[in-house]
Amino acid sequence: MRRNITIGQYYPENSILHRLDPRVKLLGLIVFLVCVFLMDSYWSYGAVTAAVVILVIISRVPLRYFVRSLKPVFFIIILTFILNIFFTSGEEILVKWGIISIYKEGVIMALKMSIRLIYLVLSSALLTLTTTPNDITDGMEKALRPLNKIHVPIHEMTMMMTIALRFIPIISEETDKIRKAQISRGADLETGNIIKRAKNMVPILVPLLVSSFRRAGDLALAMDARCYHGGEGRTKYKELRYGKKDGIAYLMILAFLAGIILMRNFL
Amino acid sequence: MGLEFRNVNHTYNPGTTVERHALKDISFTLEDGEYLGLIGHTGSGKSTLIQHMNGLLKADSGDILYDGQSIYDKSYSMNQHHFKVGMVFQYPEHQLFETTVLKDVCFGPGNMGLSEDEAVSRAKEALKLVELPEIYWDKSPFILSGGQKRRAAIAGVIAMDPKILIMDEPAAGLDPEGRDSILESISMIRKERGITVVLVSHNMDDVAKYATRVLVLNKGSIYMDGTPKEVFSRTKELYDVGLSAPGITVITERLKSLGIGEEDCMISMDDAADMIAKSLRKG
Ligand SMILES: Nc1ncnc2c1ncn2[C@@H]1O[C@H](COP(=O)(O)OP(=O)(O)OP(=O)(O)O)[C@@H](O)[C@H]1O
Numbered sequence: 333m334r335r336n337i338t339i340g341q342y343y344p345e346n347s348i349l350h351r352l353d354p355r356v357k358l359l360g361l362i363v364f365l366v367c368v369f370l371m372d373s374y375w376s377y378g379a380v381t382a383a384v385v386i387l388v389i390i391s392r393v394p395l396r397y398f399v400r401s402l403k404p405v406f407f408i409i410i411l412t413f414i415l416n417i418f419f420t421s422g423e424e425i426l427v428k429w430g431i432i433s434i435y436k437e438g439v440i441m442a443l444k445m446s447i448r449l450i451y452l453v454l455s456s457a458l459l460t461l462t463t464t465p466n467d468i469t470d471g472m473e474k475a476l477r478p479l480n481k482i483h484v485p486i487h488e489m490t491m492m493m494t495i496a497l498r499f500i501p502i503i504s505e506e507t508d509k510i511r512k513a514q515i516s517r518g519a520d521l522e523t524g525n526i527i528k529r530a531k532n533m534v535p536i537l538v539p540l541l542v543s544s545f546r547r548a549g550d551l552a553l554a555m556d557a558r559c560y561h562g563g564e565g566r567t568k569y570k571e572l573r574y575g576k577k578d579g580i581a582y583l584m585i586l587a588f589l590a591g592i593i594l595m596r597n598f599l
Numbered sequence: 600m601g602l603e604f605r606n607v608n609h610t611y612n613p614g615t616t617v618e619r620h621a622l623k624d625i626s627f628t629l630e631d632g633e634y635l636g637l638i639g640h641t642g643s644g645k646s647t648l649i650q651h652m653n654g655l656l657k658a659d660s661g662d663i664l665y666d667g668q669s670i671y672d673k674s675y676s677m678n679q680h681h682f683k684v685g686m687v688f689q690y691p692e693h694q695l696f697e698t699t700v701l702k703d704v705c706f707g708p709g710n711m712g713l714s715e716d717e718a719v720s721r722a723k724e725a726l727k728l729v730e731l732p733e734i735y736w737d738k739s740p741f742i743l744s745g746g747q748k749r750r751a752a753i754a755g756v757i758a759m760d761p762k763i764l765i766m767d768e769p770a771a772g773l774d775p776e777g778r779d780s781i782l783e784s785i786s787m788i789r790k791e792r793g794i795t796v797v798l799v800s801h802n803m804d805d806v807a808k809y810a811t812r813v814l815v816l817n818k819g820s821i822y823m824d825g826t827p828k829e830v831f832s833r834t835k836e837l838y839d840v841g842l843s844a845p846g847i848t849v850i851t852e853r854l855k856s857l858g859i860g861e862e863d864c865m866i867s868m869d870d871a872a873d874m875i876a877k878s879l880r881k882g
Pocket residue numbers: 333334335611612619621639640641642643644645646647648
């Protein structure tokens with residue numbers, strides 16, 4: 333069980349990517365995702381790949397962290413690859429084997445889809461590895477603040493998100509503790525069919541629920557005691573402020589998007 | 600025979616930025632019938648060590664032997680080991696889940712495969728040992744007071760009749776009376792059943808009072824190992840690793856430096872009182 337690691341697995345470093353304003357990175361991620369879906373020519377694949385490689389390098393996060401981020405979706409990528417390779421029909425047959433035939437178009441499609449999926453995951457990993465969850469929610473809050481005007485409770489929503497993120501490691505630690513305690517009392521968590529297993533979870537779920545309510549109550553009380561009353565007029569300890577590098581980054585992001593769109597239309 | 604640690608190492612999150620070598624080459628033998636006080640600064644590895652004792656954590660290297668057999672042997676039943684080595688975690692009351700106290704205490708014995716009657720009789724016996732009044736046995740554990748919950752949870756482990764009882768700060772967060780009476784109950788259970796007890800505590804007075812042997816951990820290594828007298832007489836070294844000696848030891852040392860009494864390190868209130876009385880009579 334992990335400890336001291338919040339969701340997203342922030343990797344502490346001091347690269348230029350780490351120091352960028354989270355709002356820039358959020359926009360960058362959105363633009364990048366759009367680009368991944370816009371790319372069609374080999375040129376655009378090349379450009380996006382180059383961008384990923386450069387960003388990974390300047391993030392100064394060890395490569396194995398990116399590889400690790402791909403692990404949970406590895407199965408999906410393989411599945412996409414297989415489905416595409418077998419179920420895309422085309423003109424040029426590469427292999428024919430009984431009723432199964434693999435077309436050149438299928439191979440290309442499979443490669444394209446897998447690459448897209450991999451880039452999607454890598455780009456999100458780039459954000460979460462270089463930005464703390466708190467910074468991400470801060471960035472969201474500030475970027476979405478205009479929505480307050482039309483009465484969308486942005487502050488409350490991001491506060492809830494911050495709290496939820498904060499509680500994930502705590503609850504996972506708590507689960508670990510309760511699980512160990514019940515195993516010590518001979519609880520059997522591994523064997524049996526689904527129904528039996530679900531029943532065996534009761535000794536863990538009940539204490540977990542009880543402690544979550546207790547924690548939530550404690551937190552509400554603590555926030556009340558410090559006069560928390562929502563977002564109205566609340567100042568920040570760490571105010572997000574744009575620097576010169578953020579402006580440059582915005583320009584580069586927009587230039588990249590423009591480049592990809594141009595490639596799509598003229599190449 | 601007891602429980603023997605041989606060069607046990609444990610590292611949390613190996614290969615990540617939060618890697619932590621929490622146990623370093625731990626070797627010692629917990630003898631049958633001992634009352635071991637385990638002390639050490641926060642983060643020194645006490646909780647990690649005791650979780651190795653009942654097999655919740657597995658050593659990265661090294662071996663642990665129970666009565667001469669490695670608990671990591673394929674033929675060794677880890678499930679049975681959990682029953683032989685009972686573990687009371689910090690804030691054990693957070694594990695209560697059943698609808699009544701009695702049912703909750705029956706959970707462990709039930710898992711051992713005992714008949715229901717047998718489990719209930721063991722549970723009742725355990726509840727008596729921890730002195731939880733009978734009127735609460737059929738109540739929901741969630742309506743009990745903090746101290747009563749703690750007793751119910753400890754009873755849940757004692758009901759499994761473990762050969763070794765490990766407790767991680769069983770008295771944390773209790774009032775002085777509550778802590779004394781819980782520790783007294785445990786001491787009594789040890790005498791009655793002849794079991795081995797491991798007590799993790801930050802309270803030096805409690806350790807001095809009950810333990811027959813004290814193990815000091817520092818940054819994952821064994822720093823001292825001896826009788827309470829031996830360990831607590833090395834006050835200076837204890838201070839070096841962020842610990843202290845029992846209050847009474849500190850007082851008698853101070854008296855000694857003023858020329859009152861000449862006996863060695865004092866760890867019990869009665870001995871100290873005798874010493875002071877003696878020197879008063881003399882002077
Ligand atoms: N589940 C875990 N994941 C990662 N690191 C851990 C975990 N549990 C403990 N550690 C680390 O291992 C070291 C030893 O921790 P341990 O809990 O054994 O200390 P302790 O002596 O019980 O401290 P305390 O007196 O505060 O209870 C600490 O540095 C701690 O941060």
